[in-house]
Amino acid sequence: MANSQEFVSRRIHSLLGLVPIGLFLLVHLVANYSATRGAEAFNSTVTFMESLPILIVLEFVFIYIPLLFHAIYGIYIAFQAKSNVGNFGYLRNHLFLWQRISGIITLIFVAWHVWQTRIQIAMGTEFNYDLMASILSNPAMVVFYVIGVLAAVFHFSNGIWSFLVHWGITVGPRSQRLASYFTLVIFVVVSFIGIRAITAFIQ
């Protein structure tokens, strides 16, 4: 049993990426999207989220701990690969490389984003529409947020594709190709939701 540690870690890494992290990403972006209906609507979403019982426990169990594991183990996986898209320029090989690049970008973005929002709240700042609007009044921040969201959504969508293979759900080439189209649609739709939410904070 001891020698399958790596196997088990990889499978957990794959599972956590979808549940809860991927699920959290969706909830988060959809919640942000309420900003498109104005500051009022966004603030009431925030109030609702903050009213959830045992919020801090939920955050640790469903977000911070899985995310940390996924991130740290992911860095190890990313730097183990020796990319060769130069000689093997196939689509899947490019996506393989971008899965690793987008993971690192997402990690940097999330660290910064947590510092700007969650940690500030923990230190006493009140979180509302205006806080985000002031962060996004800086055009450089808008660019950074757009890149961060696109990287996260790409990593999530392409991660679903890999999840389906790692768990033996899409086995043959046909089902894997269908999964490619399916995850492409997810990428487009979720990116739209995410970016539309960012622009809702720009006044």
Added chain:
Amino acid sequence: MADKLVHLIITRQDTPDSTPYKEEFKVPYRPNMNVISALMEIQRNPVNAQGQKTKPVIWESNCLEEVCGACSMVINGKPRQACSALVDKLEQPIRIEPMSTFPVQRDLSVDRSRMFDALKRVKAWIPIDGTYDLGPGPRMPEVDRQWAYELSKCMTCGVCLEACPNVNEKSPFIGPFAISQVRLFNQHPTGAMNKHERLEALMGEGGIAECGNSQNCVQACPKGIPLTTSIAHMNKETNKYALKRFFFS
């Protein structure tokens, strides 16, 4: 036509530890030449493009019909068999290098031991030895035989390892071919009796979990083996086995 030349740039290495260097050759062209016959020209007349006498280039080959896997090398950036690499279909100068995944012995000859070790690790055989005659084994359904035959075409050539971004010095990955071989031997009605041993091996260090789905292997395999299908199938099998082992034993 008689003085048409084939231009080769070969990455050479004199001993396993010495530094590689490039040497250029111009050998007389003949119709329907392949890379092996170009190398044989150098063997016959070991003179480089500068007209200096040099050591003949070393390579490995056996079958000369793409079934033994011995002559794999990197030709114009792609790992493939030299015996089926036709000069007429290659862009010149033809760049020839040894496969970088394996330790070079000399020039184009590499040591593929790690592949044979991987086959031993996953027990890629069917144990039939006993102290008495066990009689004939169960028959294999024809539908399974047909696809299993495709998997059995693997010639341990190393191309899928060379193409894989996750097979390198930082990773212990045994490579795509070994995973496909487990699928082959686990499908065999007699081989299936030792299924779990091979699954355990695939779940061990450097096993199936190291696959990162770049899917280069299936594009590169000269025998057209559905490696990614085998890998996804074995993902399912190892997951099932791991869950069963966790909950029921």
